[in-house]
Structures are given as structure tokens and as C-alpha cells.
Amino acid sequence: MSIDRRHQVFVSSTYEDLREERHEVIQALLELDCIPAGMELFPATDDDQWSLIRRVIDECDYYIVIIGGRYGSIGPQGFSYTEQEYRYALQTGKPILAFLHKTPSSIPVGKTESKVESQSLLGEFRSLVQKKVCKYWETPSELGSGVSRSLVRLIKTHPMPGWVRADKAVATLAAEEMLRLRRTIDELQEKLSKSELEGPEGGLDLAQGEEVFPVKFTFSYTDATGSGWDCTRVTTISWNDIFQGVGSLMFDGLSEEQFREILNRVVESEYLDSGEMEKDEHLQGCDEIRDVLIDWRDEQTIKIQFRALGLIEYSKGQGNSNSEWRLTPFGDSSLLKLCAIRKNEFKEWEEVDNQALEDVVMIDDAPVSEPSV
Known part of the structure; x- marks a missing residue:
């Protein structure tokens, strides 16, 4: 002006x-x-x-x-x-x-x-x-x-x-103030956009990614005699696996109960997939486990860690209603990078699966040798 x-x-x-x-x-x-x-x-x-x-x-x-x-x-x-x-x-x-x-x-x-x-x-x-x-x-x-x-x-x-002139000065000052505020808004929007791509300061010093965290949990099972047992075990899970399991269901927000239930399922899945159950002599003959419940201290540690990493945030509603856990903009972009399928990734999986299938066919089709006389 x-x-x-x-x-x-x-x-x-x-x-x-x-x-x-x-x-x-x-x-x-x-x-x-x-x-x-x-x-x-x-x-x-x-x-x-x-x-x-x-x-x-x-x-x-x-x-x-x-x-x-x-x-x-x-x-x-x-x-x-x-x-x-x-x-x-x-x-x-x-x-x-x-x-x-x-x-x-x-x-x-x-x-x-x-x-x-x-x-x-x-x-x-x-x-x-x-x-x-x-x-x-x-x-x-x-x-x-x-x-x-x-x-x-x-x-x-x-x-x-x-x-x-005094009247011109007021209009000029108002225009300059609007310009200053516009620049401030632009700077804040730039910082906000940048925050979606970068975690909080000091986040690189925190455990994350493929580093593992020992999770304590309890569950119930029934042995071969029909007797019921309650057990406490510890399994190790990477932070990426925990975040992928919980974050993928957090787009619309999760209540405390929902967050805990998903954590329990993540822990159960990791325990079963890791083969630790088959190696446990106390669980021989056990077909399934039930009522998996993560230790409350480990649950809180996971929440605190993800908050410290800038991945999730807790939104408080009025009273206890409408309070929920949500992904931050940085958490959303991090989850997309973690879960999105990379170029040629399916092709690599297909080659591995085809080779495994060929190996199975060769084994199934192998001729049975005649017993020697």
C-alpha cells in the first residue's frame, strides 16, 4: 500500500x-x-x-x-x-x-x-x-x-x-498489521505442514521402529485333562508392529476400552505367530488361549511412548464421554509410510510364494522308493 x-x-x-x-x-x-x-x-x-x-x-x-x-x-x-x-x-x-x-x-x-x-x-x-x-x-x-x-x-x-496524516496513518497501520498477521499465519501453516513430516524434537533418542519392547500379559487355557489354568507370560514386540496394529484402527479415534482391546489382540497375535506357545512345555496339548490381557503398566508405557514420539494424542471430551485416542498428523503420515505397499512388493511376494508352492508340489509328487529285498 x-x-x-x-x-x-x-x-x-x-x-x-x-x-x-x-x-x-x-x-x-x-x-x-x-x-x-x-x-x-x-x-x-x-x-x-x-x-x-x-x-x-x-x-x-x-x-x-x-x-x-x-x-x-x-x-x-x-x-x-x-x-x-x-x-x-x-x-x-x-x-x-x-x-x-x-x-x-x-x-x-x-x-x-x-x-x-x-x-x-x-x-x-x-x-x-x-x-x-x-x-x-x-x-x-x-x-x-x-x-x-x-x-x-x-x-x-x-x-x-x-x-x-493521522487518518492515513491509521489505515496504513491497519494494512501493515494485516500483512504481519498474514505472514504469521503463513509461517504457522508452514510449521504445521512440516510437523506432519517430522516428529517432535528429541524423538530420535527414543525407542521406536524395529526395536522390541517386552510386554507382560496374562491369559487362560484348558489343558488335555479339562483343567483350567491362568498364566502370565512375556513376549517381545517391535514398536512398529504395535503401532501398525493399533494405529490402523485409530483413524476415527479409539476409546480407552477399544485401545486396550486392540493391544490385547496385538499381543495375542504376536505370541501365537512367534511360536513361543509351541515351545512352552506347560502348554503342550493346548489348542487355544483366551482372555489375553496386557499388564496395565505396559499398556500405559506404550501410550506414553507413542505420545512422546508424536504419533498419537489424547483428545478429552466433556467428562469422560467423547474422550478418545487419535493419530497426530505426523502419526498419520508415519502409519501410511509403514503400511503402504511399496512398488514391486507384491511381485517379490509372488515369486517367494510360487517357489514355496513348487517345493511343496515336488515333495508331494516325489516317487516312493521300493523297499530293498
Whole structure:
């Protein structure tokens, strides 16, 4: 949004000898929609004069110094007020435009210094100003044109805050605040999108993936004599297997009871598939187990681990109703990567299955050897 700014410019020079020149400069500033400031424009005040000058220079955006044939009255610091103002603008880093009379010798005697001391001080002041970039002029109109061109260029190369109408400033501030909020929203959305691909900080130091976790559980079974038994066992399951078993049923959320029931089924399936049951001498002749129940401490550990890994979260409803376990965005993307079928994966399975099938056929079709006589 374009802002209509008015820049305030301090015009520093001696006064009586440069009345016409100052008029041209001030007219040029007004045509550029700038606000001129100079000591002749200030109202009477009880403030110390130098304190007032400094305050006005501080409030200005740019500083212009014009040097003709006079040095000016000397202030309390041993310099003329014009040189004192220039040194202060230089010290505070104010953008400066300097305009020096091109041929001081051609200036009428009535507009030059008569005292040798003042002439010497004027020469030293000109030398100081000429250490920086400066422009030269001979006529008031030439000075006015030079100020216009130089100030337009300076505003482009050294932009300053300027002044803005109060009503325009409010609208501008509102637009800037909306832009800032829009950027904040975009940054937060970017972080949110990034969180779906990355786990929480420090998650890499936690057990996960194919690392195994020993799970304690109980179950019941009936032996060959018909007697019932209650058993406690421990089986090891990888974190990926636990997460795949539970997470695949968590897309619509799970209550505490549902979460526990699924964990029990995951543990039971792992125990049966691992072949540990067949190796257990106490379970010989047992056809099935029932009422598998994971130890409550291990259940809580699994929940805490998955929360620490940023995979699941607990959403509390009012009271105990509607409270449920859900996948986080990162958990959802992690589950998809874990469960999705990779390219050519079925082909590899098919080759393995076909080879196994061929082996079975060869065994079944093997000729029975005749017993030797």
C-alpha cells in the first residue's frame, strides 16, 4: 500500500544576506510537498535556542546547508550557528545536502564578511563542508533548481520516515498489521505442514521402529485333562508392529476400552505367530488361549511412548464421554509410510510364494522308493 509521506527538511544558512536564496529553496521544497524548517520560521519560545535547534533538526528527515559570503554570528560553542547546526547534523547521521556559492569573490561586498577573523572562519567552514559531496550555485534560481533535483535523488537513495496524516496513518497501520498477521499465519501453516513430516524434537533418542519392547500379559487355557489354568507370560514386540496394529484402527479415534482391546489382540497375535506357545512345555496339548490381557503398566508405557514420539494424542471430551485416542498428523503420515505397499512388493511376494508352492508340489509328487529285498 502506497503511503503519502511529507518529508521535513531543515534549511540552514545565514539569513540577511541569503533572503532571496532561502525563498527559492523553500519554494522548491513546497513544490516537492516537503515541509521546510528554519530558524526564521520558529515561533518565540522560552526554550534555550540551541536546544530548540537540535530538537527541530532531530525531527527533520533531511538537512540542507547553504553557504554564501557570510559566516554568521558566533554561538556559545565558538562556531556560527550555521556551522554548529551542520556539525550536529553530521554527528547525528542526518542525510545532508550542501550548497556552496561557486565564486565567493563575485558576491557583493554588502553580503560578505568584513572582519578578517570571520573570513578565516568562513574559509575553514567551506573546507569542512567540501570534504563531503556538495553542489555549487551562483544565482538564487540555480540554487532552487539544484535543491529540487538533489533532494529528489536523496529521497530515493536515503528514504526516511517522513510525516503521514493521522487518518492515513491509521489505515496504513491497519494494512501493515494485516500483512504481519498474514505472514504469521503463513509461517504457522508452514510449521504445521512440516510437523506432519517430522516428529517432535528429541524423538530420535527414543525407542521406536524395529526395536522390541517386552510386554507382560496374562491369559487362560484348558489343558488335555479339562483343567483350567491362568498364566502370565512375556513376549517381545517391535514398536512398529504395535503401532501398525493399533494405529490402523485409530483413524476415527479409539476409546480407552477399544485401545486396550486392540493391544490385547496385538499381543495375542504376536505370541501365537512367534511360536513361543509351541515351545512352552506347560502348554503342550493346548489348542487355544483366551482372555489375553496386557499388564496395565505396559499398556500405559506404550501410550506414553507413542505420545512422546508424536504419533498419537489424547483428545478429552466433556467428562469422560467423547474422550478418545487419535493419530497426530505426523502419526498419520508415519502409519501410511509403514503400511503402504511399496512398488514391486507384491511381485517379490509372488515369486517367494510360487517357489514355496513348487517345493511343496515336488515333495508331494516325489516317487516312493521300493523297499530293498
